[in-house]
Amino acid sequence: MRLLYEGKAKRVYETDNPDQVQVEFKDSATAFNGQKRADIDGKGAVNAAVSARLFAWLEEHGLETHFLEQIDEQNLLVEKLTMIGLEVVVRNWVAGSLNQRTGLDEGTPLDVPVLECYYKNDALGDPLLNDDHIRLLGLASPDLVARLRQEALRINQVLTPFFLDRGIVLVDFKLEFGWNRDGALKLGDEISPDTCRLWDKTSGERLDKDRFRRDLGGVEDAYQEIYRRVMMTAHA
Ligand code: ADP
Ligand code: UDP
Secondary structure, eight states: OOEEEEOSSEEEEEOSSTTEEEEEEOSEEEETTTTEEEEOTTHHHHHHHHHHHHHHHHHHTTOOBSEEEEEETTEEEEEOOEEOSEEEEEEEEOOHHHHHHHOOOTTOEEEEEEEEEEEOOGGGTOOEEOHHHHHHHTSOOHHHHHHHHHHHHHHHHHHHHHHHTTTEEEEEEEEOEEEOTTSOEEEOSOOSTTTEEEEETTTOOBOSTHHHHTTOSOHHHHHHHHHHHHHOOSOO
């Protein structure tokens, strides 16, 4: 299989079908724009399975995603998309860069979700963009930005109760969208403990990549715990 792209967390391969690609989820993890690197045992399998489950759940709730099927432990078959060069972040609680930007305490609930768009550009360190910056760079029209915001909010409305039923608070998460060959807007990339902040509802324990970013220990166990809870069919 021809490798089309190798990123920090995944490899994208060509398939026999020009409209489909295979995405391999790696165990390697990076943080702080690639400055910190390590392998997290089992991460690729967790992120592939969790993404597959969440994409399927979103589809069941009428949201369009690139997901087609899980090929094996670390590989998904997805629709090939022309990606929009933005990372759309949805926040339900203050954490991470929102804490740093505003000084609001981490763990402050947000009455209305906060949405942000970042420029997917490693060389610039993925900076935050306002609507004028997005227009200036030609990344998306104002109408498309409005559509991305609406999609992201609908996804948040479906994922928040999914996680809460499993004793997990969906603090914030990052989404990437793209266009398929027919011009349909679809959610792409992944939804996993790499791209979401997930806190245990009772203890507040961090069950996501922050354990790696902040050297909290127990990284592998946290990923396995998210796998276990996301795969549960019976609600807690
Ligand atoms: P990064 O590029 O940030 O290092 P990854 O290691 O996750 O990230 O690489 C995966 C790449 O594949 C990303 O650039 C992402 O935008 C892209 N991608 C995700 N879903 C699709 C898709 N359905 N079709 C084409 N490219 C995709
Ligand atoms: N995020 C991501 N990829 C990025 C940047 C952020 O998946 O390149 C996710 C991150 O895991 C968190 C949310 O987006 O769930 C918000 O991240 P934040 O802006 O707080 O940045 P960070 O603290 O991760 O630098």
